[in-house]
Amino acid sequence: MPKTLGGQPVKYIILEDGSDATNAGKNARKLITEDKVDVVMGSNGVPSSLQIAQVAAETQTPYLCLTPIAVKPEQYKWTFSVPQPTELMMGAVAEHMKANGVKSVGFIGFSDGWGDLMYNATSSLGAKYGYKVVTNERYARADTSVTGQVLKIMAASPDAVVVGGSGTGGALPHVALVERGYKGRIYHNHGTVNAEFIKVGGKNVEGAIAPTGPLIVPEELPANHATKAVSLDFTKRYEAAFGAGTRNGFAGYSNDAVMLLGAAIPEAAKKAKPGTPEFRAALRDALENVKNVIGAHGVYSPTAANHNGLDERARVLVRVESGTWRLMK
C-alpha cells in the first residue's frame, strides 16, 4: 500500500469483522465517528458490504466496496463497487457460448444467494445471446452427492452447463457430470478460479471454463492488453510478499480500490482539506469523474450512473489445462 495518495499522506486502519455483517456495520461506524476517516473500504462478503453501504450512506462517507453488489447510485450514493459486476463476468461466458452455437444451457448452483445471483445473470443474458436455460438445479456446498440434479440435467441434454458454485464447491457437480459421461462444455464463474478447485477436481475438471480478472493470468495476456503491465506488476509484488501461486482476485480488488482513490484524491484535495465533510463530498464527486484508471483487474471509468465503471477489458476467460488455469486464446 502506498504511503501517500495523490500527494496526501495516508493512514490505513484495519479492523476485522469475522465475516459477521453486524460487526462490519459496527466497525464502519467506529471508523467514521471515532477515527474520522475520509473513506471506508472493504469486506469480501456481500452481507457485510451491504451493512457498510448503509452506514456510509447515513454518515455521508465514500465507500469502496470489494464485493460485486449491484450498486444503484440513487440508492447507495456513497458506495462504489470495485469488482466486476456478475453480468459483466457471465457475459463473457454467454459470448463464448454464443460463438460455439450453444442453444440450451443447464444450470446447477449453490442453494444460496450466490446461486441465485449466478442463475439470474445466466438466464437474463439468455435472450441477448440466443440460448435458453433449461434447468435450475440447486445443491449445498456440504452435499455428499449431486446425482439427482446431474441426472435431471442429463435428461434435459443441454448443449452446455453453467455451474453456479464457488471455490472447491464448484468441483462436485463438474466431477459428477463428467463421471456420468456428459460431453458438453461446462462453464464456471469467477468465484471458482483458484488452485484448490483443480486440486479437488483432478483430471475430471480438465477443460472447465471460467471468467476471471486479467490479474490471474497476466503473463499470458497479449502485449497490447490494457492492464497487462499493472496486473503483472501487482502479481509480482503480491507473490513476492505472500509466496508463489497465492495470487487471487480479492487482493486485486483492494489494490484497485487504492488506485481509484489515488486518482480521485488530487481533485478532491483542491476543493477541501482532508478530514472535513466537504472533503468527503468532494472525494465522492471526484470518484464519479475519474477516467481510465488502470488497475490490476481492469480499466475503471466510473460515472454518476455507473459506480463501477469496468468494461470488457476487465474480464478474460480461463480454462483448466493440464492442471492449471490458462488464458483462453
Next chain:
Amino acid sequence: MTTDIFLWLTQDGVTNGAIYALLALALLLVFTVTRVIFVPQGEFITFAALSLSLLEAGRTPGTIYILMIAGLAAAAIEAFGALRERAWRRLPRIVLLYVVLPVAVAALVAWAAPRRFDQWIQALLVLAMVVPLGPILYRIAYQPLANASVLVLFIVSMAVHYVLTGLSLVFFGGEGLRSRAFWDAKFKLGVVEISAQSIWVVAASVALILALWFLFERSIYGKALRATAMNRVGARLVGIPIVMMGHLSFLLAAFIGAVSGILIAPITTLYYDTGFLIGLKGFVGAILGGMGSYPLAALGSLVVGLLESFSSFWASAFKEVIVFTLIIPMLAWLSLRSHHVEEEEE
C-alpha cells in the same frame, strides 16, 4: 422418470443411506448406553476424511494436534482427581493412556506422512488418530456429568460440536478436500454403472453392522453394553462398570465415524464442517427408526438416503427441507405413542 434414472437414483440413495445407517447405529448406541445425543458424531467423519486426504498429499494432518491437546486435557482432569485422592498408583496409567498413547500416535503419523505409504496403511493411521478421540472426549466432556439429564448432556454435545468444528477450521482450513478412490473400477449392470467405491461403502456398512450385531449378541462386553442400555441402575447393581461402558460406546462411535469418513472421502468433496450435516442425517434415520431399535434405525437411514436422492432429482432446492421435515410427523407420532415414564431418576 425412466427406469435407468430410477436405478441411478436408487444406487445413489443406497450408497448414502449405508453411510447414514452406520452413523445412526453409532448415535443409537451412544444414546442408549450414555443417554448422550452425540451431535459431534459427524466431526469424526470430517477428521477422518480430511486426514486421509492430507496424508495422501504427503502432509501431516492437524488431527494429531487435536488428539494431543484432547489427551493432555483428559490427563490433567484425571491427574487432578488422582492427586486429590492421593491415589498415586493411578498416575502411571493416566500418563500412559492419555499422554504417551496420543503422542506416540502423533509421532508415528508425523513420521509416516511424508513417506506416502499405501492407502490401506494411511487408512489405518487415520483410524489410530481418530478412534482414541472418542473415549477421550467422553472423559473430558461427558463423564463428569454422566448422571445429568438428557437435556444437559445435549447442551454439552452442542458445545463439544462447536469446539471441534472450530478446531477443524483451524487445522484443516476452509477449502474442501477429496481423496483418491480406493478402487477406481466401474461395473456395468444393465444401464447403470456402479462405481467400486459405492460397492465398498455398502459392503463395509453391512460388514460393520454384522460385526456390531455379533458383538452385542456374543461377547461379554456387548452384553454388558446392552444391559446398560436397558437399565443403568440394574446394570450397576450386577457389577457392570457404567463408566467403562461409556468409554466403550464412545470408542465404537468414533470407530464407526472414522470408517464412514474413510469410506466417503473419495466420493465427495468434504469441508471442515461437512460431517455435521452427514451426522444429522444419520440422526434423522435413527429417529425414523424410533430411536430404539438398530434394524429400524438402519432401515430409517436407508429411507433418508433414498428420499434425499429422489428429492434432489425432483426439487433440488428443497432437498434438505424435505429430509428434515420428515422427522416432524415421526416425532409427533413417537411422543403420542410413548406413555412418558421418567426413567432417568435414580
